[in-house]
Amino acid sequence: MKPNAERNRSRIPQERPDFPLLPTPKPGADGSLPHESSESLFRVVQAHYLQQDRRLGVYAVTGVGEFVPSSLENVRRGLATLRDEGILRSEHTFLDAGSGDGRVVILVSLIFGLKTFGVEYDDALWRRSLDHVAVFRPFYRTGNALPTLLCGDFCDEETYTRHGTAFRNFDVVFNYANDHHRLAAKIARDGAEHVLFLCYGPIPIPESFPGLVAIRSLTLGNGAAQRGSFLHVYRKGG
Known part of the structure; x- marks a missing residue:
C-alpha cells in the first residue's frame, strides 16, 4: 500500500536513542576532533553497523518487500x-532511493561530505535510520549537514514536493537493486539533465535503461564477497 500523508514525512531526531553509545568526540586544543580522518570515521560507522547487524540480523521482511543492507566497505570503495x-563531486546532492537503516546516507554525508537525502518506504526502517543519524550527530563538523530522511515512495514526486524539494534537484541517485527499473524510468523522465544513477547489486553486467547511458562499471569485492558487489554508473542523456 502507498504511504499515507502522516507517514510521508522527514525528520532528524534531536536526542540519541537507546543504542550502545559511541564516545562523544571532544575537541582538542587546536579545535580538531578525534576520528577526524575519513578512515577513522569510516571504522566508527562500520563498527556501529556491524554491532547492529549482529544484534538484529542482516535480513528483514518489510511491509513492501525485503531488506538486505549494502556493504559499507564495498560502497565506500566504489x-x-x-x-x-x-565522476562524483563534492558539490553533488546525493539521494539514496531505498535508504533502509541509513547506513549509506551516513557514509555519504559523514565520510564524503555530500549533501545527502534518503527515502525509505518502510516506516520501521525509516525510524531506525533516524535513530542511527542521531547516534552520529556529534561526529558531524560545522558546515557538514546531516542527511535528510524522508518516508515514502521514492518514485512518487509528492514524497519530495511535500518537503520543499523535487526529484530533479538530485545530481546522484543511488539504489541497491530495489525496484530499480521503475526508478530508472523516473530518472529518465524527471531527473536533472546529466543526473547520475548508481545501481549497486549482484548483477555483473550493466542493464539497459531507456534514456540512460552506462558510463562506468566497478567490481567491488573478491571471492565470496563478490555477490552484491557491482556498481554500475549511468548518466541521463549520455
Missing part, C-alpha cells in the same frame, strides 16, 4: 573510485 575519477 564511491571513492568515482570521486577520484571526477
Whole structure:
C-alpha cells in the first residue's frame, strides 16, 4: 500500500536513542576532533553497523518487500573510485532511493561530505535510520549537514514536493537493486539533465535503461564477497 500523508514525512531526531553509545568526540586544543580522518570515521560507522547487524540480523521482511543492507566497505570503495575519477563531486546532492537503516546516507554525508537525502518506504526502517543519524550527530563538523530522511515512495514526486524539494534537484541517485527499473524510468523522465544513477547489486553486467547511458562499471569485492558487489554508473542523456 502507498504511504499515507502522516507517514510521508522527514525528520532528524534531536536526542540519541537507546543504542550502545559511541564516545562523544571532544575537541582538542587546536579545535580538531578525534576520528577526524575519513578512515577513522569510516571504522566508527562500520563498527556501529556491524554491532547492529549482529544484534538484529542482516535480513528483514518489510511491509513492501525485503531488506538486505549494502556493504559499507564495498560502497565506500566504489564511491571513492568515482570521486577520484571526477565522476562524483563534492558539490553533488546525493539521494539514496531505498535508504533502509541509513547506513549509506551516513557514509555519504559523514565520510564524503555530500549533501545527502534518503527515502525509505518502510516506516520501521525509516525510524531506525533516524535513530542511527542521531547516534552520529556529534561526529558531524560545522558546515557538514546531516542527511535528510524522508518516508515514502521514492518514485512518487509528492514524497519530495511535500518537503520543499523535487526529484530533479538530485545530481546522484543511488539504489541497491530495489525496484530499480521503475526508478530508472523516473530518472529518465524527471531527473536533472546529466543526473547520475548508481545501481549497486549482484548483477555483473550493466542493464539497459531507456534514456540512460552506462558510463562506468566497478567490481567491488573478491571471492565470496563478490555477490552484491557491482556498481554500475549511468548518466541521463549520455
